[in-house]
Amino acid sequence: MIGYTTVGTDNLAQSAKFYDLILSNLGANRAMQADDFIAWANAENTPMFSIHIPANGQAATVGNGVMIAFLAENKAQVDAIYGQAIALGASNEGKPGPRGDSGFYAAYFRDLDGNKLNIHCM
Secondary structure (H helix, E strand, O other): OOOEEEEEOOOHHHHHHHHHHHHHOOOOEEEEEOOOEEEEEOOOOOOEEEEEOOOOOOOOOOOOOOEEEEEOOOHHHHHHHHHHHHHOOOEEEEEEEEEOOOOEEEEEEEOOOOOEEEEEEO
């Protein structure tokens, strides 16, 4: 099982503001924080999502083919979070809608550092 996922950022403060707003809609709060990273979780001992200034001192880069998917409660929450992300400066990678015929409903966007994210429900 996943313990946590991390994406890189070159601007911790700007990225933190973006994720504070996006993740609060999913019931997550800051769970850990240091000078070079911040992690959010829904509850103690649950998987976390974090942003981190790269430890090697190099610029943060986006992994080709890497995507983090956040689980929403319903379609309305997918729509709302996608809209909020775009309003905060995220770029569209796929507007909210059904994907296939399995009941999978999702939206895709890139955060302020270019990391690809998904918000979905089943």
